[in-house]
Amino acid sequence: MKLEDLLREHGPAIWRAVASYAPPGAEREDLAQDVMIAVWQALPAYRGEGSLRSFILRIAHNRGLSHVWRRSRTPLAAGEEVDVPDTRPQADEQVARNQQAEQFLRHLRALPLGQRQVLALALEGLSHQEIGAIVGITVENVAVRLGRAREAMRKSLSEEEAA
Amino acid sequence: MSDTEWTSWQEKWKVGEGPLPDIRALARREARSSRLAAIAFFVLIAAGLAGSVKAFMDPKARLAGGMAVAFCASMSIGYLVIRRGVGARTDGGPREALGFLERRLRAEQRIAHLVRWVYLGMFAAFILIFPPMVRDHADPAIEIGVSFTGMVLVAIVTFTAPWWVARRNRRHQDEVARWKRWLDEQQL
Numbered sequence: 148m149k150l151e152d153l154l155r156e157h158g159p160a161i162w163r164a165v166a167s168y169a170p171p172g173a174e175r176e177d178l179a180q181d182v183m184i185a186v187w188q189a190l191p192a193y194r195g196e197g198s199l200r201s202f203i204l205r206i207a208h209n210r211g212l213s214h215v216w217r218r219s220r221t222p223l224a225a226g227e228e229v230d231v232p233d234t235r236p237q238a239d240e241q242v243a244r245n246q247q248a249e250q251f252l253r254h255l256r257a258l259p260l261g262q263r264q265v266l267a268l269a270l271e272g273l274s275h276q277e278i279g280a281i282v283g284i285t286v287e288n289v290a291v292r293l294g295r296a297r298e299a300m301r302k303s304l305s306e307e308e309a310a
Numbered sequence: 311m312s313d314t315e316w317t318s319w320q321e322k323w324k325v326g327e328g329p330l331p332d333i334r335a336l337a338r339r340e341a342r343s344s345r346l347a348a349i350a351f352f353v354l355i356a357a358g359l360a361g362s363v364k365a366f367m368d369p370k371a372r373l374a375g376g377m378a379v380a381f382c383a384s385m386s387i388g389y390l391v392i393r394r395g396v397g398a399r400t401d402g403g404p405r406e407a408l409g410f411l412e413r414r415l416r417a418e419q420r421i422a423h424l425v426r427w428v429y430l431g432m433f434a435a436f437i438l439i440f441p442p443m444v445r446d447h448a449d450p451a452i453e454i455g456v457s458f459t460g461m462v463l464v465a466i467v468t469f470t471a472p473w474w475v476a477r478r479n480r481r482h483q484d485e486v487a488r489w490k491r492w493l494d495e496q497q498l
Contacts, residue, residue, distance in 0.1 A: 163323060216492055248325040270323040283405075301315070 150187065157203050160271055161186070164204055166252050167267040168211030174218075182210045197280060204271065205281040208264050215260060254303045262296035269293055351389075358382045373439045381432045388424040392417050405493065411486050415479045422471040429468040433461055 165182055169175040185206050193202050255263060261282075268278045275289045282289070359382045366375030396413045440457060444450040 159324075216489065219492070244325045248322050251319065251322040267323075270320055272320075297316075300319070 153186070153190075153199075153203075157200060160200065160204060161207050163271065164207035164211060164267060167255050167263060168214050170253075170256070171249065178210065178214045181214070182207045185210050198277070201273065201277050201281055204268060204273070208268070208281065212260065212264075250307075251304075254300060254307070257303060258296055258299055262292050262299060265289055265292040266296035266300065355382055355386050371443065374436070374443060377432055377435050377439070381428060384428045385424070388428065389421060392420045392424065408486055408489055408493075411482065415482055415486075418475055418479060419472060422475040425468045425471050429465060433465050436461060 161182055162179065165175055165179045169178045186203055189202075189206055193199060255267065258266065264282055265278055268281060273281070275286045275293075278289045278293075279286045284292070359379060362375050362378035362382060364375070365371040366379055368375065396410070396417045437458075441450070441454055444453045447453060
């Protein structure tokens with residue numbers, strides 16, 4: 148598969164996986180670049196076992212974990228913003244939708260990693276079996292983590308609404 | 311939790327989309343540098359072998375040539391055997407990545423031992439065969455002195471290789487240990 152075709156088909160899913168680990172701005176761009184290179188390098192190893200989407204998302208989430216690890220070990224530089232608003236010109240309606248999406252992602256990024264991965268993959272539309280294969284846990288464990296993640300997310304969103 | 315809520319979450323999730331970087335040039339550079347590193351190793355070995363075979367063909371230097379051929383062959387075979395199974399799965403998880411790092415560190419340590427003992431063997435053989443080889447030359451003492459000095463210096467570096475490789479790898483081993491603790495903490 149050509150990179151152009153792969154990006155057309157799976158680019159948005161890669162972007163969302165990246166967004167669940169990194170806030171907007173240079174950090175997200177760096178992680179996206181890291182993921183893209185990893186996908187590019189891993190493609191020859193794809194043997195058609197499982198869907199290509201699962202294969203790519205596994206890479207994206209593993210890179211995301213590595214990124215969070217590195218970030219946790221590197222203190223933010225003075226004046227460095229964690230969440231940088233997207234300032235590109237867009238239509239008002241699109242801006243509002245993007246803001247909502249970004250707000251949602253901010254809550255998602257606040258979840259513990261184990262829950263965040265499972266919820267992001269479920270929102271992407273993957274089955275419990277596929278999520279289990281990507282994360283390396285049993286289907287039952289996926290269900291448990293997903294339940295906890297939904298609960299934590301709902302609590303976080305409602306707390307913000309109430310504030 | 312209601313289906314409506316889940317649907318609304320999914321809608322917000324699916325809105326998320328942005329520009330991905332064009333990484334083709336960078337990826338090509340990375341792939342090229344990786345290929346070049348592998349080529350460089352085998353070019354060095356091939357160059358060493360070419361010189362050794364040439365010496366081997368000369369009746370006066372047959373023993374030295376044969377010894378150098380044996381050195382190149384031992385290093386290549388040893389290197390390939392040690393590196394077997396070390397490779398990483400690029401789509402693997404963090405624990406697999408850690409497994410790869412540990413395998414690589416072990417392989418580096420073994421390669422350091424390989425260099426130590428193979429070179430030491432060659433050095434010992436060289437001490438025995440070199441003086442008779444240059445006996446009929448105009449000034450054998452200088453040839454022996456220069457050659458032995460160079461070989462002793464290399465022997466010092468290669469004999470201590472396991473020690474300085476271990477010292478250099480200690481930092482990476484600490485990093486692996488910290489990674490493991492972090493993965494456990496995050497229940498991953």
